[in-house]
Amino acid sequence: MALRRDPTARQLRLAAELRRLREAAGLTNRQAANLLGVSTAQISQIEYGVAGVSEKRLRRIAANYTCSDTELIEALVTMANDRTQGWWETYRGTLPAAYLDLAELDHHATFRHDVAVIHVPGLFQTEDYARALFAYMNPEFPASEVELRVEHRMKRKVVIEGPARMPYETVIHEAALRINVAGRAPMRTQLTRILEMSEAGHVTVRVIPFAVDDFAGAGSAMVHLGGAVPRLDTVIRDAPHGTAFLDSEAQLEHFRKLFRRVKEGALTPEQSRDLIHQLAKEL
Numbered sequence: 001m002a003l004r005r006d007p008t009a010r011q012l013r014l015a016a017e018l019r020r021l022r023e024a025a026g027l028t029n030r031q032a033a034n035l036l037g038v039s040t041a042q043i044s045q046i047e048y049g050v051a052g053v054s055e056k057r058l059r060r061i062a063a064n065y066t067c068s069d070t071e072l073i074e075a076l077v078t079m080a081n082d083r084t085q086g087w088w089e090t091y092r093g094t095l096p097a098a099y100l101d102l103a104e105l106d107h108h109a110t111f112r113h114d115v116a117v118i119h120v121p122g123l124f125q126t127e128d129y130a131r132a133l134f135a136y137m138n139p140e141f142p143a144s145e146v147e148l149r150v151e152h153r154m155k156r157k158v159v160i161e162g163p164a165r166m167p168y169e170t171v172i173h174e175a176a177l178r179i180n181v182a183g184r185a186p187m188r189t190q191l192t193r194i195l196e197m198s199e200a201g202h203v204t205v206r207v208i209p210f211a212v213d214d215f216a217g218a219g220s221a222m223v224h225l226g227g228a229v230p231r232l233d234t235v236i237r238d239a240p241h242g243t244a245f246l247d248s249e250a251q252l253e254h255f256r257k258l259f260r261r262v263k264e265g266a267l268t269p270e271q272s273r274d275l276i277h278q279l280a281k282e283l
Helices: 009-024 029-036 040-047 055-064 070-081 087-091 097-108 127-137 143-156 174-178 184-198 249-264 269-282
Strands: 112-116 168-173 203-208 222-225 234-239 242-246
Touching (some): 009 055, 009 070, 087 143, 097 234, 127 184
């Protein structure tokens, strides 16, 4: 089997989990290779995501690593067997890999939690809002590059607007709702869109108002995607060097606690809708 040149974030996550299982069993690469009857190079290739792993071999790995978490094993088998060629694949080679990885992770997620402090969450953005963001942040881009990113962002909405809608909960700071990104009329349309989506049964919107006394979480913006089991959750954060995908157990638990804390300081969904409606009227 040919080695992968550019494994996706999902393929890398499977690889990382297999490495963690080996390390939890206290085995070196060489010991694992001897147990499985393969070379140490093959173990390394699997654990770096450049080589796939069959269901049969994955189950042998779990047995030899004495992993008894059947739910985790079945979730890893599903990942190993996944051959999904989603809509995002049409953008391979034209958009950065992180765009495709995020769309793929969205597709497989069991839920999504967002914390947005400066900008409206991507899944809520209108075309005008997204276009203004991409154009401002990338002034060197020709219009065609901006439109490609807008198109991709609009297609990502299928996870909350399409037939297989995942539960979506977001906490948005009032700052993100007040910053006039695209002009008054487009911003009014943007706020109206958030209001419309907040009425959907699978969507929960909470707003942190400026009036809250003790909000120190300006750096708490994040995306938390649910995996088939909690251990396979992923947190995504924007970083100076690009998009960071976080998945260690310690990191995941930290951001679960952070999301709960941010949510506790927010208005109720009903109060949030009232505030958004008022802000829309002011435009």
